Amino acid sequence: MPQTEEHRWQRRKAERPGEIIEAALELFVAKGFMATRLDEVAKRAGVSKGTLYLYFENKEALFKAVVETLVMPEIERTEQQIQAYDGSASELISQLVTQWWESVGESHLCGLPKLIISEAGNFPELAGFYVENVIGRVRRVIAELIQRGIEEGEFRACDPAYAARLLLAPMVFATIYQHSLLPYDSEPFEVPAYLESHIDIFLHGLVATTDNTGVKSP
Amino acid sequence: MPQTEEHRWQRRKAERPGEIIEAALELFVAKGFMATRLDEVAKRAGVSKGTLYLYFENKEALFKAVVETLVMPEIERTEQQIQAYDGSASELISQLVTQWWESVGESHLCGLPKLIISEAGNFPELAGFYVENVIGRVRRVIAELIQRGIEEGEFRACDPAYAARLLLAPMVFATIYQHSLLPYDSEPFEVPAYLESHIDIFLHGLVATTDNTGVKSP
Amino acid sequence: MPQTEEHRWQRRKAERPGEIIEAALELFVAKGFMATRLDEVAKRAGVSKGTLYLYFENKEALFKAVVETLVMPEIERTEQQIQAYDGSASELISQLVTQWWESVGESHLCGLPKLIISEAGNFPELAGFYVENVIGRVRRVIAELIQRGIEEGEFRACDPAYAARLLLAPMVFATIYQHSLLPYDSEPFEVPAYLESHIDIFLHGLVATTDNTGVKSP
Amino acid sequence: MPQTEEHRWQRRKAERPGEIIEAALELFVAKGFMATRLDEVAKRAGVSKGTLYLYFENKEALFKAVVETLVMPEIERTEQQIQAYDGSASELISQLVTQWWESVGESHLCGLPKLIISEAGNFPELAGFYVENVIGRVRRVIAELIQRGIEEGEFRACDPAYAARLLLAPMVFATIYQHSLLPYDSEPFEVPAYLESHIDIFLHGLVATTDNTGVKSP
DNA sequence: AATGAATGAGAGTTCATTCAT
DNA sequence: CATGAATGAACTCTCATTCAT
Numbered sequence: 001m002p003q004t005e006e007h008r009w010q011r012r013k014a015e016r017p018g019e020i021i022e023a024a025l026e027l028f029v030a031k032g033f034m035a036t037r038l039d040e041v042a043k044r045a046g047v048s049k050g051t052l053y054l055y056f057e058n059k060e061a062l063f064k065a066v067v068e069t070l071v072m073p074e075i076e077r078t079e080q081q082i083q084a085y086d087g088s089a090s091e092l093i094s095q096l097v098t099q100w101w102e103s104v105g106e107s108h109l110c111g112l113p114k115l116i117i118s119e120a121g122n123f124p125e126l127a128g129f130y131v132e133n134v135i136g137r138v139r140r141v142i143a144e145l146i147q148r149g150i151e152e153g154e155f156r157a158c159d160p161a162y163a164a165r166l167l168l169a170p171m172v173f174a175t176i177y178q179h180s181l182l183p184y185d186s187e188p189f190e191v192p193a194y195l196e197s198h199i200d201i202f203l204h205g206l207v208a209t210t211d212n213t214g215v216k217s218p
Numbered sequence: 219m220p221q222t223e224e225h226r227w228q229r230r231k232a233e234r235p236g237e238i239i240e241a242a243l244e245l246f247v248a249k250g251f252m253a254t255r256l257d258e259v260a261k262r263a264g265v266s267k268g269t270l271y272l273y274f275e276n277k278e279a280l281f282k283a284v285v286e287t288l289v290m291p292e293i294e295r296t297e298q299q300i301q302a303y304d305g306s307a308s309e310l311i312s313q314l315v316t317q318w319w320e321s322v323g324e325s326h327l328c329g330l331p332k333l334i335i336s337e338a339g340n341f342p343e344l345a346g347f348y349v350e351n352v353i354g355r356v357r358r359v360i361a362e363l364i365q366r367g368i369e370e371g372e373f374r375a376c377d378p379a380y381a382a383r384l385l386l387a388p389m390v391f392a393t394i395y396q397h398s399l400l401p402y403d404s405e406p407f408e409v410p411a412y413l414e415s416h417i418d419i420f421l422h423g424l425v426a427t428t429d430n431t432g433v434k435s436p
Numbered sequence: 437m438p439q440t441e442e443h444r445w446q447r448r449k450a451e452r453p454g455e456i457i458e459a460a461l462e463l464f465v466a467k468g469f470m471a472t473r474l475d476e477v478a479k480r481a482g483v484s485k486g487t488l489y490l491y492f493e494n495k496e497a498l499f500k501a502v503v504e505t506l507v508m509p510e511i512e513r514t515e516q517q518i519q520a521y522d523g524s525a526s527e528l529i530s531q532l533v534t535q536w537w538e539s540v541g542e543s544h545l546c547g548l549p550k551l552i553i554s555e556a557g558n559f560p561e562l563a564g565f566y567v568e569n570v571i572g573r574v575r576r577v578i579a580e581l582i583q584r585g586i587e588e589g590e591f592r593a594c595d596p597a598y599a600a601r602l603l604l605a606p607m608v609f610a611t612i613y614q615h616s617l618l619p620y621d622s623e624p625f626e627v628p629a630y631l632e633s634h635i636d637i638f639l640h641g642l643v644a645t646t647d648n649t650g651v652k653s654p
Numbered sequence: 655m656p657q658t659e660e661h662r663w664q665r666r667k668a669e670r671p672g673e674i675i676e677a678a679l680e681l682f683v684a685k686g687f688m689a690t691r692l693d694e695v696a697k698r699a700g701v702s703k704g705t706l707y708l709y710f711e712n713k714e715a716l717f718k719a720v721v722e723t724l725v726m727p728e729i730e731r732t733e734q735q736i737q738a739y740d741g742s743a744s745e746l747i748s749q750l751v752t753q754w755w756e757s758v759g760e761s762h763l764c765g766l767p768k769l770i771i772s773e774a775g776n777f778p779e780l781a782g783f784y785v786e787n788v789i790g791r792v793r794r795v796i797a798e799l800i801q802r803g804i805e806e807g808e809f810r811a812c813d814p815a816y817a818a819r820l821l822l823a824p825m826v827f828a829t830i831y832q833h834s835l836l837p838y839d840s841e842p843f844e845v846p847a848y849l850e851s852h853i854d855i856f857l858h859g860l861v862a863t864t865d866n867t868g869v870k871s872p
Numbered sequence: 873a874a875t876g877a878a879t880g881a882g883a884g885t886t887c888a889t890t891c892a893t
Numbered sequence: 894c895a896t897g898a899a900t901g902a903a904c905t906c907t908c909a910t911t912c913a914t
Contacts, residue, residue, distance in 0.1 A: 016873095030339060031339055031340065032250065032252065032336065032337070032339065034250065034252035034253050035252055035340055037907090037909090038908075038909065038910090039908080039909095047874080047875090048874065048875045048876060049875085049876070049909090049910090050874065050875055050910090050912085051873080051874055051875075053910070053911080054873070054874075058909075059909065059910095114335065114336075116398075116399070117332065117335075117336070117394060117395075117398040117399065118250060118332075118335070118336035118398070120398040120399050120401075120402065121248045121249050121250070121253075121398070122249055122250065122253055124401075124402060127398070127399055127401075127402040128402040130402075131399050131403045131404075132404075135399065135403075136403075136405065139405075158415060158418070158419070159411070161405070162412050162415035163415060163419065165388075165407075166388055166412070166415060166416050166419055169387055169388040169391040169392075170383075170384055170387040170388060173387040173388075173390065173391045173394075176335060176391075176394070177335075180334075180335040180338040180339065180345070181335065181345055181348065181349050181353065183338075183345075184338065184342060184345040184346040184348075184349045185349045185353075185354075187354070187357075187379070189383075193377070193380060194380050194383060197376060197377055197380035197384060198380075200376070200423070201384055201419075201420060201423035201424055202419060202423055203423070204422065204423040204424075204427075205418070205419035205420055205422040205423025205424070206419055206422075206423070209422075209427060230898085231897095231898070234898090255882090255883075255884090256883085256884065256885090257883090257884095265899075265900090266899065266900050266901065267884090267900090267901075268900055268901065268902095269899055269900075270885095271884095271886075272899075276884075277885095452894095466775060467776065468686065468688065468772065468773075468775065470686065470688035470689050471688055471776060473886090473887070473888090474887075474888065474889090475887080475888095483895080484895065484896045484897060485888090485889090485896085485897070486889090486890080486895065486897065487894085487895055489888095489889070490895075494888075494889075495888065495889090550771065550772075552834075552835070553768065553771075553772070553830060553831075553834040554686060554771070554772035554834070556835050556837075556838065557684045557685050557834065558685055558686065558689055560838060563834070563835055563837075563838040564838040566835065566838075567835050567838045567839045567840075568840075571835065571839075572839075572841065575841075592858075594851060594854070594855070595847070595851055597841070598848050598851040598852075599851060599855065601824075601843075601848060602824055602848070602851060602855055605823055605827040605828075606819075606820055606823040606824060606827075608827065609823040609824075609826065609827045609830075610823075612827075612830070613771075616770075616771040616772070616774040616775065616781070617770070617771065617774050617784065617785050617789065619774075619778075619781075620774065620778060620781040620782040620785045621785045621789075621790075622785075623790065623793075623815070625819075629813070629816060630816050630819060633812060633813055633816040633817060633820060634816075634820050636812070636859070637812070637820055637856060637859035637860055638855060638859055639859070640810075640858065640859040640860075640863075641854070641855035641856055641857070641859025641860070642859070645863060667876095667877070670877090691903090691904075691905090692904085692906085701878075701879090702878065702879050702880065703879085703880075703905090704879055704880065704906090704908085705877080705878055705879075707905095707906070707907080708877070708878075712906075713905070
């Protein structure tokens with residue numbers, strides 16, 4: 001047994017969990033948690049069914065591992081992205097939205113929101129984890145950004161928490177739609193154009209302006 | 219044998235499907251289609267498992283019946299609501315959003331979007347039906363409303379189809395969130411306030427204005 | 437209520453069991469006992485499912501009623517037929533076979549042997565009844581006839597019990613085949629011609645003759 | 655880990671299907687296809703219910719496997735038997751019948767005809783297969799044998815196709831009877847003696863002879 | 873570490889049977 | 894006498910999980 005062989009073997013061993021998680025993600029996203037058969041996960045990961053149980057206690061644990069493994073780096077990166085930017089809040093928001101889509105828009109990861117929403121009822125703990133560590137954190141950092149914009153006179157006065165939700169909702173909804181109903185929708189849906197419209201309307205709606213429109217701010 | 223006695227039985231036969239559908243909706247929304255056991259549906263509807271099969275061919279048929287039975291009236295009502303309103307486009311939109319929530323916000327019906335999105339992959343036919351007859355129709359009527367606003371100089375020039383999507387996305391997302399992650403979210407989420415913010419930002423973002431903000435319209 | 441109405445009603449009431457039995461026979465013969473649904477029996481008999489239970493304790497009882505009701509008259513008739521004939525044993529046998537087919541060959545009754553054979557294992561009591569009262573009696577009367585033929589020098593010496601079985605086997609087999617595999621058989625099978633061949637060979641095989649053929653009688 | 659241990663397991667995998675088929679045959683023959691519970695098949699085969707599905711897609715597939723697995727060798731053997739014999743047609747027939755019973759009379763295989771006849775209506779494809787590949791082939795080879803006997807002056811002129819049917823009918827009927835009503839029959843039934851009588855009568859009925867019996871050949 | 877044959881609890885579904893009307 | 898809505902036990906089939914190898 002030459003050393004390289006052993007190395008390859010070792011590397012394989014170290015990569016197994018990741019390969020299984022990747023396979024599971026794709027299937028969970030495509031078919032839902034319950035409709036996904038471990039047989040299929042094993043086949044797609046190129047291992048036997050029994051091997052799954054060497055790395056994950058059971059199907060639920062695999063699901064949790066999928067979410068936790070894939071979600072955490074995304075969060076880290078997002079927060080770093082935000083802290084790395086400078087310039088006006090508007091500019092930041094605009095760049096964030098665009099770059100978010102460029103980085104995760106086409107990846108399998110983008111199916112996670114739909115998956116978690118679908119299974120939240122059956123996995124309370126996981127739902128709690130996701131709300132706290134993903135949604136909550138992103139919402140908070142966005143809210144802070146908007147708050148800063150308001151304080152600096154760039155934005156109109158408004159509730160930054162809801163504004164943050166309203167910035168994020170159409171983005172998340174796009175990922176959900178893409179992984180559920182879009183395949184059955186005959187109307188064209190170009191996410192980048194949709195996001196541009198979103199930024200345009202949202203920022204126009206938020207910036208301070210000599211208001212002569214007659215629209216009542218409630 | 220008093221007439222009322224006979225009626226009680228007769229009425230049950232007429233009401234059974236509705237009771238079953240109601241029970242199924244609640245469980246499907248809460249746990250998903252696959253994770254819902256017919257045993258539970260039966261118990262919640264107050265009938266035996268076998269009785270389900272008197273009214274629905276199988277589990278799938280029950281699912282379709284849930285969607286089709288509950289969705290059609292909703293569509294009719296929505297379209298009528300829109301046609302009944304008059305006034306400026308802004309006014310209309312503002313009223314529509316508010317009244318939509320008042321009418322369906324608390325009902326079980328509100329769980330349908332999450333349910334359909336979760337199961338779209340496993341029920342292509344149903345997904346197609348929903349996209350075409352529900353989402354499509356609402357989107358179209360909203361897009362026309364916005365188009366009118368643009369033509370009459372009330373709104374800025376923009377793609378009305380995407381604008382319609384962006385009006386609806388936060389609304390639908392609210393219902394989805396409510397039936398999935400909200401129970402695990404510690405932050406307060408008042409839908410009416412959220413919707414007010416939405417209308418505020420969205421309409422401010424859309425109305426024609428002497429733009430001196432420096433925000434670039436793409 | 438005119439009397440005739442009442443009469444018709446009465447007659448209907450008296451005929452119900454017969455109609456149910458007739459319907460059950462057809463379905464039992466066509467699909468077997470277990471594969472026959474009482475729903476279908478009821479529908480074919482033009483009554484409700486519940487009505488079956490007014491006349492028959494359960495499905496098994498209905499099966500037994502079918503056999504007992506339809507089989508007894510056939511036996512009576514057969515025995516009378518035999519006693520009514522006179523002439524040589526050969527002549528009698530020849531006529532019996534031909535007339536048997538003419539009288540029951542095309543009727544639904546002809547499906548009974550296959551049905552009883554198929555279900556014998558699940559209905560020991562019925563099987564015993566059939567063996568004793570149908571098969572046994574017919575076999576006995578035929579054996580006696582052959583015995584008489586032997587005694588009178590018309591037939592060769594042989595075991596009349598087995599000879600009777602051998603006369604009957606191809607006849608019964610024809611009914612069984614007709615109700616099972618014949619529909620899937622591409623070769624022509626004309627029962628009358630087949631029976632003629634049977635009589636021809638059987639009687640030639642049985643009659644006393646100056647044996648110069650070299651065939652060894654065991 | 656001794657080699658034999660490993661083999662024991664390996665062998666089980668290879669033998670499982672055969673064991674299951676054997677168990678299924680016995681139960682199908684005794685109770686019919688529908689009345690046979692997979693629970694029982696599993697128990698008799700010494701495996702769990704789930705194991706059945708490792709080897710057979712469903713109950714129907716198991717049924718077809720039973721027939722096809724057991725029938726093919728039988729056909730091969732039968733045809734070989736026939737080709738191996740020589741001598742006069744009478745002699746051949748006599749030996750065939752006797753040896754057929756000796757080889758399959760007591761085996762479980764002998765239950766197949768009853769089983770197939772009972773379920774023909776519910777398994778048209780299988781019925782067609784059996785008629786074509788088993789019954790048809792045997793009938794044809796026998797008919798040819800009789801035809802040869804006629805041409806060589808050994809047998810009287812007759813329709814060889816029907817004669818073949820008449821040779822086979824009492825044989826097949828014996829197997830059917832044995833697996834259905836015989837257990838409920840109090841009269842003795844010795845198949846070998848019955849078959850001897852059959853050969854005796856059948857051959858006497860078929861051989862060319864100076865006919866002075868007065869029996870009319872139709 | 874990895875396999876895959878085997879398991880068995882539990883799901884959806886069927887249908888003979890009951891009983892209030 | 895007749896109905897048919899309702900039942901629930903029993904079936905076939907699935908699949909997450911285990912364990913001898």
